[in-house]
Amino acid sequence: MSAFSAVLKRDLRLARRAGAGASLGLMFFLVLIAIVPFAIGADQRLISRLAPALLWIAALLATLLGLDRLFQSDEEDGALDQFLLSGASLTLLVLAKALAHWLVTGLPLSLAAPVLGLMLAIEPQAMLPLALSLLVGTPALTLIGLVGAALTVSLNRGGLLLSLLVVPTAIPTLIFGVAVAKAAAEGRDFAMPLTVLCGTTLFALAISPIAAALALRQARG
């Protein structure tokens, strides 16, 4: 467990020092939301209807953004070899990295979502459910991305390939995440999609660290 917290602390510190950490991901999220009216016009009603989908797609893109460097920097500076030599469970260390990644991307996005929701004229009663759906769903995006990052660790420009591998697998999370916010906006009961969303996250939590650790081990020969 000490190895887990050591990796977690290290990654959080790295994120804070290099590239302003959480705030940069947040700015990317903000930029994506800001270009929406330019692309689809300033029609308040249309934007309001699209808001949950836009926020979710923005969250997916913001999560994907830094993923290709998640393990690559560790591979380059030798940290990955130290992970393998340390005798600690690689699955656990990989999970620590995922947690650190989520704390600097998914969590701030979820907390900022209600404010950005205001800009997108989202229905007031959908504000909290939307934030809740992001809070529950973004860990799944990070965890799914973890496997893609591990598979593409040895590739120099793995970013595009990573997106190709990760996005199809993220479809269920996207569907149920948006469904929660839509149901709330229309005043319907959203317990069912929210429960399934929790299920996809738990499922990703169960298999992704194992698959990512396996992929990393194979990549190191």
Added chain:
Amino acid sequence: MTDQTSGSLLRLANPAVFNRLADRVIGPFAVLTLLLFAWGLYGAFFVAPPDYQQGETIRIMFIHVPAAWMAMFVYAGMSASALGTLIWRHPMADVALKCAAPLGAGFTLLCLVTGSLWGKPMWGTWWEWDARMTSVLVMFLIYIGVIALQQAIEEPNRAARAVAILTLVGAVNLPIIKFSVDWWSTLHQPASVFRIDGPTIHGSMLGPLFIMGIAFLMLYITLLMLAMRAEVMNRRAERLELLAAEAE
């Protein structure tokens, strides 16, 4: 698995033995494929009656449905190969996985294209975000991901294991994606879309459809054997070049 089959699978781990087997069976399989296609297509175009509602366009089904079957079958086979690569380190499992992926992607694309061609006269649109079409599209994307990862990693052993892991991750996720897309489409689907459902197919159509299914399967086996034989030779040539370069 009985001793005998595991013994013969083990013998096939030798690429030379595999290639000798492939040399012997590719010819007969190719002939069988052609005969089955001739029989199946004759049945599809001349024997099966036009549908009372869809008319002649129903004949697209005889290509479309077997292609959809193969899209799923090939992925199932790739998952088995992935297990063979990761657990038993069977050298031909990796070759099979690598060669099957483009074939599977081809069948999936064929299914999508014929579906689109069928959709135009039936639904009045080239593309409908219907649950099944969407699932097949996602499956196509997963095939493309497998092929892209395979091509991106240069070292063959590393590529093989990474692709095997990706294939298994995809296999685990495909049912979940299928379920969520079905749920999503029941939410959005306008009820007016015309649908045909499997069990109502008449026997006169089922016969040619079944033969076309077998023909597609034989085509797949023939092409897979050809591709695997070529891949084995390719790897041997690469190794020889490497050895020659080292000797210099």
